[in-house]
Amino acid sequence: MQEVIKKVLINEEQLDKRIKEVAKEISNDYKDKTPVMLCLLKGSVSYFTRLCENMDIKLVYDFMKASSYHGTESTGEVKVTVSPSMDLKDKHVIVVEDIIDTGLTLSNVMKILQSYEPASIEITTLLDKPARRLTDGINPKYVGFVIPDEFVLGFGLDWDEEYRNLPYVGVLKDEYYK
Ligand code: 5GP
Numbered sequence: 001m002q003e004v005i006k007k008v009l010i011n012e013e014q015l016d017k018r019i020k021e022v023a024k025e026i027s028n029d030y031k032d033k034t035p036v037m038l039c040l041l042k043g044s045v046s047y048f049t050r051l052c053e054n055m056d057i058k059l060v061y062d063f064m065k066a067s068s069y070h071g072t073e074s075t076g077e078v079k080v081t082v083s084p085s086m087d088l089k090d091k092h093v094i095v096v097e098d099i100i101d102t103g104l105t106l107s108n109v110m111k112i113l114q115s116y117e118p119a120s121i122e123i124t125t126l127l128d129k130p131a132r133r134l135t136d137g138i139n140p141k142y143v144g145f146v147i148p149d150e151f152v153l154g155f156g157l158d159w160d161e162e163y164r165n166l167p168y169v170g171v172l173k174d175e176y177y178k
């Protein structure tokens with residue numbers, strides 16, 4: 001299964017330690033607010049689960065699917081195929097993202113979410129690739145790891161839908177990076 005991995009970028013121990021730190025920070029900031037933890041499917045599932053189970057405040061779960069990403073190139077095109085099930089009006093929403101690359105997907109998602117008139121909205125992302133940003137409107141408040149411009153997979157992130165179940169974040173071998 002690991003034949004497509006060039007190297008491990010973030011191992012299980014590093015993921016665990018950093019996610020616990022982020023969980024603590026968000027818990028401190030959202031005491032008494034019962035945030036809606038909004039998981040952007042599918043890549044964020046591993047981060048979302050680990051993050052939420054380490055938060056020690058009241059919170060609720062919701063899910064949204066709004067991305068299209070073909071191979072290793074972002075189209076920037078957004079299609080909402082799963083909408084949040086809750087009414088987000090006046091709620092404190094925390095968008096849980098796997099990775100911010102160009103930022104185009106999230107920027108479109110944020111416009112949709114703002115139209116629901118939440119009381120507040122912040123972003124947490126496990127991985128951030130700021131070097132690739134094509135929009136300046138995306139400022140994640142809680143970032144797990146800033147990473148270089150490489151195509152990564154594992155811990156929820158896929159390569160053509162596979163490898164999401166790797167317990168670490170690895171870098172795809174150059175020969176597969178189109
Ligand atoms: P953006 O719109 O920010 O360019 O892309 C966001 C989405 O593209 C992410 O939610 C993720 O699904 C996908 N993506 C961006 N970079 C990577 C990467 O290095 N590896 C994987 N597996 N997906 C990525």
